[in-house]
Amino acid sequence: MARYVVTFDTPDAGVLESEAPELLAGYGFSTDTYFPRLGIGVVDGERDQLASLRARCGELRRPMTFTQELTYHAISGGEASVRPGAPPFSDTADLTWGLQAVGIDAARAAGQSGAGVRVAVLDTGLDRHHPDFSARAVVTQSFVPGEGPYDAHGHGTHCAGTACGPWAPSSGPGYGVAPEAELYAGKVLGDEGSGSDTTILAGIDWALQNECHIISMSLGADVREVHPPYVAAGRRALEQGALVIAAAGNNAQRSAGDPGFVGAPANSPYVLAVAAVGPDLRTADFSARSSPHDGGEVNVAAPGVEVHSAWPEPERYRSISGTSMAAPHVAGLAALICGATGVRGQDLWDRLLDHVAALPQEDPLDVGAGLAKAPETPSW
Structure with a gap:
């Protein structure tokens, strides 16, 4: 059996x-x-x-x-390659390099912060006691047997922070893309950072039940084949007005000649797959490349190297790398666009791709349509 x-x-x-x-x-x-x-x-x-x-x-x-x-794992811990020369972006006292790269100043100037948009982050849970989340109305739920929604791992708090953390945190630079989005933190990966189809599908079903507009998943299994459950789940989500966004995967080692491949669930044709770039806007060494089957392509890229975000107390903040860090940047951008325009589902997917910045030095197989960006101010 x-x-x-x-x-x-x-x-x-x-x-x-x-x-x-x-x-x-x-x-x-x-x-x-x-x-x-x-x-x-x-x-x-x-x-x-x-x-x-x-x-x-x-x-x-x-x-x-x-x-x-299948069994899935939190996608993080990628090693960042360092290229000579000063990168165009770096963290400042005001903003992380990732928020600068995605053009968050345009959103701030337009007063667009994701208010009224529900974002589900399905991961290792959330530290509700973190000072940047303790006063917010956050909905949490655990789908891991025997474990509550508290994040004892850290990965989920970090991803939730990137998607929906503050522009003006208790200390350090602003790090969240959509600070006024309504956060739904579903624990689908256990304290050791792994989960199953059962826990992940339960989280997606919960997010749809709660009418979340965006579902962000920084998790994966390194399988080349499209896993049918996420073809159906992604399609049903789009039909119900929700966009599922997932990390492309960290199974590459480009410096050793291995470009990797997009794993499940990101390789579903109905799930938006996100690759990682560094502060130099070059593809991260660990970031997976498009696979040659329908759904296996990288759709878009976002900041994923040395990303500063929330971490469970007492550490409070940490910088880590991975396509896991790139995916919630895109989820936050989707929340900004959804809040400003009301578009949902497939229309939101299309609108996201309308606002990418070209990365001419990179292969589209690695970065898809380009760098995900907030719309310029007149476009809101």
């Missing part, structure tokens, strides 16, 4: 809410971890048993696939 993810990839609400769970139950599978907003269930069973269910779904013309459950 093994654990499998069963995906019914259809927009038909009747199938998702009623027929699919009935089919699962009819073949002896538990529906305790079936997510009707996504049409995905996680079950224990035998491959032959699932093959019989798939055959029946084929007879009924119901799209169904099953794959073994």
Whole structure:
């Protein structure tokens, strides 16, 4: 017996809410971890048993696939390569280099801070006692059995800080892209930094239940193949007006000739994959390159090297690197654009790509459309 993810990839609400769970139950599978907003269930069973269910779904013309459950990890700890010469950006007393690079001054000048937009950061949780979050109305939830929503790892607090932290924190430079967005911190990775399809899909389902506009995931599994659950989950999210953004992955070692590849869930065609650049706006050594299949491409790049953000007390702040640090920059930018224009889902994806800055020294296979940026002031 093994654990499998069963995906019914259809927009038909009747199938998702009623027929699919009935089919699962009819073949002896538990529906305790079936997510009707996504049409995905996680079950224990035998491959032959699932093959019989798939055959029946084929007879009924119901799209169904099953794959073994994967394990995912927080994507961080990438080694930053250093190139000669002074980079164009560096942290100042006012702003991190990342906020400068994405053009946050244009948002500040326009008074756009993400107010009214709900951003779900699905990661290792959040330190609610951090002085930059303790006075804010933050919604937290844990999907990791036996663990509460507190972030004992640090990765989740850092990512939440980049997406939704303050422009004027208790100390140090401003580091959050969308400081007035409504933060939903879902713990889908445990205190050791790992999780499963079960915890991650539960977090996505929760974010959709709470009508979050943006879902940011700085996590991944180093598998080249597209994992069907995130094809369906990304598609259902877009249909419901939510944009899923994920880190492309840290499996490259470019200095050794290995460009890596985009892993799951970022390699879903319906999930926006984010690569990392450094303060010199060159592709980070660890940042994964586009894969040659649909969905495997990097869509956009963002700051991901030596990024300063929140960290659980008592340390309070830390600078780390990874495509994990790039993804929440884009999530924050999406919140700014959503708050200013009201666009959601696929329209928000398209609007994000309308405001990138070209990176002419970089290969589009590495950075996608270019560097994610806030719109210039007249564009708001």
